[in-house]
Amino acid sequence: MSVEVDVLLQEAKESIEAAQNYRSELQQRLHGLNQARKQVRGSSSQARENLRRHFAELQAAATRLLAERLSTLLAEVDAIEADSVRPLDDCQSLIEHGVGQADELLREGEAALRCGLGEKEDKLGSFTKKAMHIQLDSYPHIFLLVLCVFQFTRETRWRIGSLVDEDFAAAEYRLQHRRSGSGGSHYEDSYIGRDCEFLVLHLDPHAEYLFRVCARGEGRTEWSPWSIPQTGYTTLAAHEWRPGTEGYILSSRRNIALRSDASQSRCPVLYSNAATYFCGQTLTFKISAASQMDPRDSLGVCVDSEREAESLQRDQAVCISTNGAVFVNGKEMTNQLPAITLGSVVTFDMEVVNLFPISNNNLSEGGNFKLRVTLGSGNREVVFDWLVDQAVDCLFFGCSFAHSGWKVLVF
Structure with a gap:
């Protein structure tokens, strides 16, 4: 074998060895890429799971908060409805009481007319006295008192809408107020008198207050039912003296x-x-x-x-x-x-x-x-x-x- 063949054979062996090493290196790198791909896919899967879990928790929390807020708002609406309907219920009770008195009086009158001569005088006398006591010519005064609250001047003014007697003249009014959302239902007397407007003092600015008013006629001791409460507030800052002044x-x-x-x-x-x-x-x-x-x-x-x-x-x-x-x-x-x-x-x-x-x-x-x-x-x-x-x-x-x-x- 000639020298040239030996050289070619050696070069071929070296090329084969180099190709084997090259293939081995590429296979290792391919394996590394596969490992990296597995890691990326694993991390992505974990990230997706974390995101789904996180947003599921957020949705649950948001749903819970929205449900709680809805419950609170519904409770506030219920309270406002109850507060607003109460004066109407009072009016209805007063009218129904009058209807009941009239029904009872009618029954007694009809019974007095049907009774024998021996009882007729006593029955008719008792009936007449009871009828005079009820004052059939005087209807119960039922009002819808509408409040107008002027925020800037802190002035509270009201107008009267009578359900029964258009000619009734109120002799006295009674105005009350309380802070809205205070958690209680206690109203404070703001004013009692003949005027149809009043300046309410010592209100905190930007705080909502509920106002209501009732009235009574000349010579009467009982007040009418309360008006439907109205909300008002003031944007005026309270007048205050400057603290820290000597003396x-x-x-x-x-x-x-x-x-x-x-x-x-x-x-x-x-x-x-x-x-x-x-x-x-x-x-x-x-x-x-x-x-x-x-x-x-x-x-x-x-x-x-x-x-x-x-x-x-x-x-x-x-x-x-x-x-x-x-x-x-x-x-x-x-x-x-x-x-x-x-x-x-x-x-x-x-x-x-x-x-x-x-x-x-x-x-x-x-x-x-x-x-x-x-x-x-x-x-x-x-x-x-x-x-x-x-x-x-x-x-x-x-x-x-x-x-x-x-x-x-x-x-």
Whole structure:
């Protein structure tokens, strides 16, 4: 065999060996790919199972929560329905009671007419007395009293719809309210009187309240059934005094301030916690405790609350002193109101008059925005225009007392 054949044979053997190694390597890599594919498929199957289980749990939880929410809402509807139907049930009971009385009276009357002569006089006398007692000429007064609640002004107004007697004139009304969703059914008396409207105070803003009203006629002691409850709420923030002012103690609702410490000669001003007085409203101060008067004392409203002043008798403020003097932008008016004492009620009503174009004349007058103020104290009031430096839609209120012992409620 020649050398060339040997070389070719050797190369062939090496190629065969290389092909075997190549095939073996590829087979190992193919095996690795198969293993990787099994792992991917296994992981995917596990992920699918986890997702199905997770979403099944979510669906179960969502179904449970929705069922609970539905149950709660249905319970609320049931409660509202029961609360609304109750006045109608009361009306029906009252009418059915009257029908029952009439049926019984008819039976007695017919029996009296049929009885013998010996019993007729007694039977007819008893029948006549009972008929007079029932007052057959006077129907029971059944009303549908419809409430109209005005959220912005917190005013509650009602109108009367009679089911029986169109000419009936209610002599007195009774208004009640309670917080909606409080978990109880206890209503508080808000008002008893002849007026058909009433301002309900001390309501929390953005909280729903239920209102109902009933009436009674002249000379009657029993009230009519309650109206169907109506929901109302207020968006107005409550008037509050600013906490932390030296020399003043506030009530828990921050609507009552007591001048507590007058050891220093200063007469600090206690401002409202925010600018919560809006034009078009009535701001009321009620004096529940009085003390020694001082010319620096003041009750009023102002544009800002940052000035270091010992009284509201300053620029950009209107006020009344405890001696009845009225101040506008720090200047005392010639008109004077009654002195402020225990039980005094001071009211501020304001409306925007107009906007002035800025000019030298306006600036010399002290402002370019005019508010018309009606200030009342006791049985008197004064009306005047107040010029301020800028357009305002809400104002602060405040008070200052030189001597301790003064207590004032704001609403």
